[in-house]
Amino acid sequence: MELSQKLVALRKKSGMTQQELAEKVYVTRTAVSKWENGKGYPAIDSLKLLSKVYGVSLDELVSDEDVAAARARRQNRSKIFYWCAVGCLVLAAAFAAAAGFSHIPWFAIPSAAGVAGYVAFAFLSKPSLSGCTRAQFTRYIVSRIVVLAIVVAVLIATFVQLFA
Numbered sequence: 001m002e003l004s005q006k007l008v009a010l011r012k013k014s015g016m017t018q019q020e021l022a023e024k025v026y027v028t029r030t031a032v033s034k035w036e037n038g039k040g041y042p043a044i045d046s047l048k049l050l051s052k053v054y055g056v057s058l059d060e061l062v063s064d065e066d067v068a069a070a071r072a073r074r075q076n077r078s079k080i081f082y083w084c085a086v087g088c089l090v091l092a093a094a095f096a097a098a099a100g101f102s103h104i105p106w107f108a109i110p111s112a113a114g115v116a117g118y119v120a121f122a123f124l125s126k127p128s129l130s131g132c133t134r135a136q137f138t139r140y141i142v143s144r145i146v147v148l149a150i151v152v153a154v155l156i157a158t159f160v161q162l163f164a
Contacts, residue, residue, distance in 0.1 A: 004038035006061060010054045011036070025049040081125035088117030092151060096158040108159055115151050122147070 011021050011032075018032040025032075025046050034040035042050060051058050092114025099107030122144055 002038065003041065003062060004036050007032075007050070008036045010050075010056070014054060021053070024053050078125045081121045085118050085121035085125055088114045088121055089147075089151065090114075092118060092155065096154050099158050100161055108155070111155055111158060115148075115155055118151060119148060 011018070016024075018036070019029045022029045022032045025042075026049070027042075027046060031040065031042075031046075035042050047058060047061060051061055054061075092111045095107045095111035095114060099105065099111060126140065
């Protein structure tokens with residue numbers, strides 16, 4: 001997709017008119033129209049402002065293939081970290097259950113390590129948050145905190161049961 005097509009799509013996606021966009025990037029409506037019709041190109045300062053307004057990187061504005069490849073790499077890395085987080089969560093739960101049922105206190109150590117691994121991998125598996133809304137970001141953070149609170153509560157309950 002060419003720059004002009006991207007600019008039109010991004011503006012329409014954001015629900016702005018050409019005049020509203022022009023005001024946000026400090027140019028005239030005619031300049032925006034020229035960019036969107038392929039009759040002109042924004043200066044670097046305007047490109048920076050456009051990327052900020054739309055919540056995309058400069059690369060996403062001006063190139064196609066490189067951005068798609070980088071996005072695929074980020075998604076693959078996020079999937080790997082996600083499954084590592086799930087593995088740590090399962091490990092933590094298994095050792096917490098084993099410690100609770102067998103009353104062997106040292107099982108709580110790998111359970112705590114699993115919780116720490118979960119926390120680390122869960123935050124590393126985060127999706128790309130650039131361009132996300134405040135509500136999406138809030139949902140992401142709250143979901144991580146809720147799961148962490150549940151895991152920590154189970155771990156604390158296990159420790160209390162073992163050492164009580």
